[in-house]
Amino acid sequence: xxxxxxxxxxxxxxxxxxxxxxxxxxxxxxxxxxxxxxxxxxxxxxxxxxxxxxxxxxxxxxxxxxxxxxxxxxxxxxxxxxxxxxxxxxxxxxxxxxxxxxxxxxxxxxxxxxxxxxxxxxxxxxxxxxxxxxxxxxxxxxxxxxxxxxxxxxxxxxxxxxxxxxxxxxxxxxxxxxxxxxxxxxxxxxxxxxxxxxxxxxxxxxxxx
Amino acid sequence: xxxxxxxxxxxxxxxxxxxxxxxxxxxxxxxxxxxxxxxxxxxxxxxxxxxxxxxxxxxxxxxxxxxxxxxxxxxxxxxxxxxxxxxxxxxxxxxxxxxxxxxxxxxxxxxxxxxxxxxxxxxxxxxxxxxxxxxxxxxxxxxxxxxxxxxxxxxxxxxxxxxxxxxxxxxxxxxxxxxxxxxxxxxxxxxxxxxxxxxxxxxxxxxxx
Numbered sequence: 001x002x003x004x005x006x007x008x009x010x011x012x013x014x015x016x017x018x019x020x021x022x023x024x025x026x027x028x029x030x031x032x033x034x035x036x037x038x039x040x041x042x043x044x045x046x047x048x049x050x051x052x053x054x055x056x057x058x059x060x061x062x063x064x065x066x067x068x069x070x071x072x073x074x075x076x077x078x079x080x081x082x083x084x085x086x087x088x089x090x091x092x093x094x095x096x097x098x099x100x101x102x103x104x105x106x107x108x109x110x111x112x113x114x115x116x117x118x119x120x121x122x123x124x125x126x127x128x129x130x131x132x133x134x135x136x137x138x139x140x141x142x143x144x145x146x147x148x149x150x151x152x153x154x155x156x157x158x159x160x161x162x163x164x165x166x167x168x169x170x171x172x173x174x175x176x177x178x179x180x181x182x183x184x185x186x187x188x189x190x191x192x193x194x195x196x197x198x199x200x201x202x203x204x205x206x207x208x209x
Numbered sequence: 210x211x212x213x214x215x216x217x218x219x220x221x222x223x224x225x226x227x228x229x230x231x232x233x234x235x236x237x238x239x240x241x242x243x244x245x246x247x248x249x250x251x252x253x254x255x256x257x258x259x260x261x262x263x264x265x266x267x268x269x270x271x272x273x274x275x276x277x278x279x280x281x282x283x284x285x286x287x288x289x290x291x292x293x294x295x296x297x298x299x300x301x302x303x304x305x306x307x308x309x310x311x312x313x314x315x316x317x318x319x320x321x322x323x324x325x326x327x328x329x330x331x332x333x334x335x336x337x338x339x340x341x342x343x344x345x346x347x348x349x350x351x352x353x354x355x356x357x358x359x360x361x362x363x364x365x366x367x368x369x370x371x372x373x374x375x376x377x378x379x380x381x382x383x384x385x386x387x388x389x390x391x392x393x394x395x396x397x398x399x400x401x402x403x404x405x406x407x408x409x410x411x412x413x414x415x416x417x418x
């Protein structure tokens with residue numbers, strides 16, 4: 001099982017209707033793989049262009065710099081996970097059922113999208129200032145969605161949590177770290193891991209399940 | 210609050226009795242900071258030597274390469290956390306008390322030693338093959354200690370866990386990821402975070418606390 005292509009991780013982006021040329025996707029995919037393998041600083045625009053089967057000059061038609069590629073990857077990755085978290089949090093059912101779905105999907109995303117996940121979570125320091133501000137706001141929104149759902153469960157008497165922010169941090173942290181350790185050799189499928197993590201998190205939040 | 214110097218993170222190493230020259234510590238410290246900031250691949254031996262206030266030639270007296278520095282940092286960091294996990298797991302008291310101590314100390318270590326923690330956990334792919342084998346064995350030992358303590362608690366009827374390996378992975382993952390997100394601006398001290406994570410993990414394992 002290999003890591004999921006980025007086009008499947010942020011379905012709002014793929015070309016066609018938004019007229020994004022296929023070459024831009026190849027560059028994003030090549031940048032994700034290069035950054036994940038060598039780190040942002042050790043990757044050159046030439047590395048990325050070569051991996052995408054283009055010349056460096058062709059790369060600059062689409063992106064001004066490797067930082068512009070990182071910014072797009074990071075923003076799109078964070079926007080995709082925020083959308084997933086929002087949809088689960090605002091979905092049908094009681095807080096327990098929504099939290100379960102949130103953790104299942106957040107975990108599965110980070111197992112499937114581990115290559116993107118590594119770039120998105122471990123290269124934040126390399127983002128240009130304006131892109132960092134956008135990403136930091138998206139991260140804060142993710143934490144707030146999780147906190148709000150925990151608080152809703154506490155108010156409803158189905159969660160029992162003393163420090164909501166710490167618990168919310170633990171919930172997102174567990175999911176994010178999956179992108180570090182999950183590999184092709186992992187014996188659990190992304191969905192199995194998601195279901196098991198859903199159980200573990202609900203217990204952590206004091207839900208009687 | 211700044212990150213703890215490496216000499217405090219693996220107390221078995223500091224010079225004197227083992228005759229390790231002070232210059233070697235300065236190089237290790239400089240390497241940790243450089244790798245954490247720019248990543249291994251983008252760091253040169255000259256960067257490290259300069260940060261340690263030495264010439265590149267002086268660096269080679271102590272270390273053959275930047276990979277040799279990474280190998281020592283990674284092995285020592287993993288050995289230190291394994292020692293901490295072993296001591297807590299083999300300590301006094303019931304499985305619940307020992308697991309609480311294990312999580313508290315593992316979490317506190319990763320908050321305090323976050324700079325080392327980042328290098329140790331996110332630059333594994335850059336290790337030379339022999340060093341990687343050593344580190345992989347240490348990581349497996351950490352997971353096994355945690356799994357064995359969970360199993361002991363299950364047998365004693367104080368933990369309720371269906372997938373011991375997944376639960377053990379979640380326990381170590383929560384602690385390791387602290388080195389990614391914990392910063393100087395975090396409002397919880399490393400010890401407070403440790404105590405709160407201790408509570409959350411015990412609940413996750415089905416302990417009635």
